[in-house]
Amino acid sequence: HGGAFRRGWRGTAGIERGLDTRTSIAAYFHSLMIENVRRNYGEAAVRRSIGPSLLEVAGSYSDDGGKALRASWLAAFGETNVRADAMRGWDGFISDRFVGGITGLYSLSVDQAVKLGRTVVPLHVDLAQIDRASGASNLQASGRASLSFRALTFTGQLDWSHTKAPGGSDPPDNLTATLLANARIGRVRLRGEARFNLSGQENDTRVAVIGEWSGKGDGEWRAELGYDKGLERGRAGLGYTRRFNKIQLSGFGEVATDGSVAASLSLAFSFGPRPAGGGWRMSSEKLGGRGQVMADVFMDDNGDGIRQPGEAALKGVPLTAGNALLESSTDEGGRATIDGLEPFRPVMIGIDTGSLPDPYVQPALPGVVVTPRPGVATRVALPMTAAGEIEGVMIRDGGNPIEGLALELVDAEGRVRATSLTEFDGYFLFESVAYGRYTVRPAKAAATALRLDPAFTLEAVPGKASPRVRLGTLALRPAPRGLASESATGEGKGARGPPADKTDGPS
Numbered sequence: 001h002g003g004a005f006r007r008g009w010r011g012t013a014g015i016e017r018g019l020d021t022r023t024s025i026a027a028y029f030h031s032l033m034i035e036n037v038r039r040n041y042g043e044a045a046v047r048r049s050i051g052p053s054l055l056e057v058a059g060s061y062s063d064d065g066g067k068a069l070r071a072s073w074l075a076a077f078g079e080t081n082v083r084a085d086a087m088r089g090w091d092g093f094i095s096d097r098f099v100g101g102i103t104g105l106y107s108l109s110v111d112q113a114v115k116l117g118r119t120v121v122p123l124h125v126d127l128a129q130i131d132r133a134s135g136a137s138n139l140q141a142s143g144r145a146s147l148s149f150r151a152l153t154f155t156g157q158l159d160w161s162h163t164k165a166p167g168g169s170d171p172p173d174n175l176t177a178t179l180l181a182n183a184r185i186g187r188v189r190l191r192g193e194a195r196f197n198l199s200g201q202e203n204d205t206r207v208a209v210i211g212e213w214s215g216k217g218d219g220e221w222r223a224e225l226g227y228d229k230g231l232e233r234g235r236a237g238l239g240y241t242r243r244f245n246k247i248q249l250s251g252f253g254e255v256a257t258d259g260s261v262a263a264s265l266s267l268a269f270s271f272g273p274r275p276a277g278g279g280w281r282m283s284s285e286k287l288g289g290r291g292q293v294m295a296d297v298f299m300d301d302n303g304d305g306i307r308q309p310g311e312a313a314l315k316g317v318p319l320t321a322g323n324a325l326l327e328s329s330t331d332e333g334g335r336a337t338i339d340g341l342e343p344f345r346p347v348m349i350g351i352d353t354g355s356l357p358d359p360y361v362q363p364a365l366p367g368v369v370v371t372p373r374p375g376v377a378t379r380v381a382l383p384m385t386a387a388g389e390i391e392g393v394m395i396r397d398g399g400n401p402i403e404g405l406a407l408e409l410v411d412a413e414g415r416v417r418a419t420s421l422t423e424f425d426g427y428f429l430f431e432s433v434a435y436g437r438y439t440v441r442p443a444k445a446a447a448t449a450l451r452l453d454p455a456f457t458l459e460a461v462p463g464k465a466s467p468r469v470r471l472g473t474l475a476l477r478p479a480p481r482g483l484a485s486e487s488a489t490g491e492g493k494g495a496r497g498p499p500a501d502k503t504d505g506p507s
Helices: 444-449 481-488
Strands: 011-018 023-034 037-050 053-062 067-077 080-090 102-116 119-132 137-149 152-164 174-185 188-199 206-214 219-228 233-244 247-256 261-268 270-273 280-283 291-299 318-321 324-329 335-341 347-351 361-363 368-370 377-396 406-410 416-421 427-434 438-442 458-460 468-476
Touching: 291 318, 291 347, 318 335, 324 335, 347 377, 368 377, 377 438, 406 427, 416 427, 438 444, 458 468
Parallel strands: 291 377, 377 468
Antiparallel strands: 011 023, 023 037, 037 053, 053 067, 067 080, 080 102, 102 119, 119 137, 137 152, 152 174, 174 188, 188 206, 206 219, 219 233, 233 247, 247 261, 270 280, 291 335, 318 324, 318 347, 347 368, 361 377, 377 427, 406 416, 406 438, 438 458
């Protein structure tokens, strides 16, 4: 007891009732120790789902007369996820979030996945405003984008903040840029961080490079170099970590250009229930405060996405969580546990296709998106399927190769599963194609632009007997005059023409 914040118990009781399939109401009672004062609150909330969104409105009243309102909106529009929150307090309302004179909190975040060919680029934008009783307010904005190339990932972020002073003399805006990079060179994992202060009073420019590599047994080395411009200080450090049956012992030493020396020794472990099979397990991660995923990887022979008794588990398959490459691979039973995931932030659990030993075995799905919860293990199934290739050469009816023609690979259900562009000599290739029946066709806009017959279709069936389908040299006829004219005016949908000639048969 004593100190700046005395200890004290906290408790919450609540009840929620559904009015219909889309609406529910809730009431709560909270008793919290905040800033050495016992504070009691009553809260009422209404939740309503509206189309692809969820709206919640709540009001709270404290026993000292303070009042607050809160509104939250979650929505998903295709690949776009949006969250908006607004909270406002009156009459000196104090809570865990309304401290230090804060009277208003407003935020908006947008997540969008953008596809660039086969690469998915996740984009994230945050806007926030904080109001205080003194009249000061702070406006913040940040944007983040990530890009991955096999074993190399980049994340760039811009952060901007503007402070409005109550006296009218506002300080200059702060703008910082951050670049994170992760790569693997042989056995060495490299991580780099560069943060630059572009404007404002903050002097937060620093650079750091960290290299990690495995030592003998269960040991791991860590080397770090860094420079902080604000402190005019360079530093170099070396550390060693040894794992003893899920218990991690780490030592680290550092020297700096200002003559300072530092050293640390730490022992870390946590334990919790096994996600599968019962019993308990130990981990170096904080299992209670982070999310976990148990992934099952298997050969999906019948293509239903569900592991059947005769379908084999796959060992040694490397996994990914978002853009991060994970250390662990699947065990003999095709299982791998992913610890340390950030709670309540959606992440895609997938397979590192660039590290698969067999190019003719590929994931049946791009991945599974999960929202981790603290201390709870989420189980996902990642089916694998046999894959092949489809190749050929596109030429005009007169024999000249067609360069830059966009081609589509359409499955038996009419979905476009992949796209490809012909090379300078007309060559095209669809890689990592799951076994099945497909149709190759030119993209309509590309065929129209090159004045080729858009009705061309050709069937290809990669399978176990012939995983690589060679379609040979394919001669595309010019678009019929009537069709070309209709296409130019935006009409003629559904027009069909004769198929292209094949100068070489598929093999």
